Amino acid sequence: MSASIVIDNDISRLTGLMFTAPDQFFDQTKKFAATLTPDDLSLLRSRLHANLPVPENVDKAQLGLTGWLSASQYTIFEVIYHMGIPAVPMLKEIAFGEYDWIQANALDLLTRFYMDGKLPVEIIDEIDSNLGDMRYESHLYYAQHLIALRRKDQRYEAQVIQRIKNQDLHDAIKEIMDVK
Known part of the structure; x- marks a missing residue:
């Protein structure tokens, strides 16, 4: 069985846990990441826009138009996070490259x-200096990540949000907070 088929099956299985056994998702994702090497990063990256199979035990009606793709991307980024620092160059390419809706996921991991x-x-200063070249959608998605992270850990306010000077990001945070 090829490495891409194995990775696809494992990512699908892990993503399925979000829907069927969410209490196992993070532990299983971390265990899977421990089996990978930095050489697997390019394969994981290539799967970020792949149409991965949906496990039989996942209710497809729950997924919506892009639900499975988004969930699979979340899983892949969580695996990459647990692979650690070797992923930083690839994450910077995604975060600071041409617009892609996964840009904010890479910013989140950094x-x-x-x-x-x-x-x-x-790295926060580098993110700040690159935000001006990013589309507003990236600001909104990154703002959503920062707000969620700040809810779990107030240090994000002073150490990240206040350090970033980009007004578009602060406008996005305000916009999201005003809606809630």
């Missing part, structure tokens, strides 16, 4: 690495 003490504060 931010989490910083907050975990795995990257220096300069």
Whole structure:
């Protein structure tokens, strides 16, 4: 069986856990990531826009138009997060490259690495300096990530949100908070 088929099956299985056994998702994702090497990062990246199979035990009616793709992407990024620092160059390519709706996911992981003490504060400054070249959709999605992270850990307010000076991001945060 080829490596891509194995990865596809594992990502599908893990993504299915979000719907069928959410309490197992993070532990199983971390265990799976431990079986991979940095050489697997390019394969994982290639699967970010793939049409991965939906497991039989997942109710397809729950998924909506892009639900499975979004859930699969979330799973892949969570696996990449657990692979750690070797993923940073690839994450920067996604985060600071041409617009893609997964851009904010890459920004999220870079931010989490910083907050975990795995990257220096300069990564937040690099994110800030690149935000001006990003579409507003990326600002909105990244703002959503930051708001969710801040709910879990108030340090995100002072160490990330206040450090970033990009007004578009702050407008996006305000817009989201005003709606809620």
